[in-house]
Amino acid sequence: MNKNIVVVFILTIVALAVLWIYSFGPLSGVGTARVNPASLKPTPQQNVVAKNSVLFNIYHNKDLAENFYTIKFPQTWQLQPNSPAGSYRFAFENGSGATELIDAADNTTLELFVLSQQEPTLKKNVAGYNRINYKKLSINSNDAYQLTYQSIVSGADYKTVKTYIAGLDHATVVTLTALQSNFTNIQPFFTSILDSFQWENK
Amino acid sequence: MRQIFLFISLAVLGFGFYLKFFYDVPDSQIQINFFVSWFLIIVGIASLLINIFWNKK
Numbered sequence: 601m602n603k604n605i606v607v608v609f610i611l612t613i614v615a616l617a618v619l620w621i622y623s624f625g626p627l628s629g630v631g632t633a634r635v636n637p638a639s640l641k642p643t644p645q646q647n648v649v650a651k652n653s654v655l656f657n658i659y660h661n662k663d664l665a666e667n668f669y670t671i672k673f674p675q676t677w678q679l680q681p682n683s684p685a686g687s688y689r690f691a692f693e694n695g696s697g698a699t700e701l702i703d704a705a706d707n708t709t710l711e712l713f714v715l716s717q718q719e720p721t722l723k724k725n726v727a728g729y730n731r732i733n734y735k736k737l738s739i740n741s742n743d744a745y746q747l748t749y750q751s752i753v754s755g756a757d758y759k760t761v762k763t764y765i766a767g768l769d770h771a772t773v774v775t776l777t778a779l780q781s782n783f784t785n786i787q788p789f790f791t792s793i794l795d796s797f798q799w800e801n802k
Numbered sequence: 803m804r805q806i807f808l809f810i811s812l813a814v815l816g817f818g819f820y821l822k823f824f825y826d827v828p829d830s831q832i833q834i835n836f837f838v839s840w841f842l843i844i845v846g847i848a849s850l851l852i853n854i855f856w857n858k859k
Contacts, residue, residue, distance in 0.1 A: 612844060624833075703828060
């Protein structure tokens with residue numbers, strides 16, 4: 601057999617073995633997105649919310665290329681550790697806040713994705729899911745789709761505002777939840793958080 | 803026969819490049835897309851090289 605063909609064959613086997621190790625073996629995950637330490641270094645900023653002066657932390661998320669964004673959260677909210685790349689999770693008294701990046705397929709629109717895939721999943725997984733409102737809006741010139749719904753956690757009624765903000769590559773989902781009885785008080789904070797969202801590379 | 807082999811090699815290589823650079827990969831399938839696309843590219847290039855060396859003595 602031609603010597604060159606044998607060499608090509610052997611090199612191919614070696615390349616496929618390396619590929620296998622890189623994809624599924626000990627080196628798998630080397631190329632996956634990781635949390636950039638810069639994403640976890642917020643800048644404090646004083647803001648006025650409902651006539652009160654409140655200290656916010658501005659986060660610049662730089663985890664996923666093409667999907668850098670800025671968002672602020674009240675400094676009193678506790679950032680939960682070990683959030684996946686591109687996301688933040690916060691807890692506060694009787695509520696929570698989160699932001700994450702999601703990838704809607706190119707063969708659909710974000711609105712269709714929200715209504716045909718995300719909401720049915722919420723209906724299935726969230727106890728006592730009850731949609732209160734759905735609306736399209738614009739957040740700093742970005743198209744956004746907002747679901748407001750009620751749910752029941754440990755017997756208590758919660759109200760959640762889930763906002764999907766379109767981006768050039770991924771979309772961002774900002775989920776803000778509070779006890780139903782406290783929702784009116786916390787709503788100005790939610791509005792302030794949503795209004796602060798900006799894509800950095802747009 | 804050799805032309806058919808060449809056509810299949812180019813098709814495999816082309817499909818590999820398509821999956822690598824043009825296919826919109828859902829987040830949950832990034833790893834499998836990485837493997838399959840590079841697998842097809844490696845096999846495609848190897849097939850082309852074998853095709854080139856086939857008649858050379």
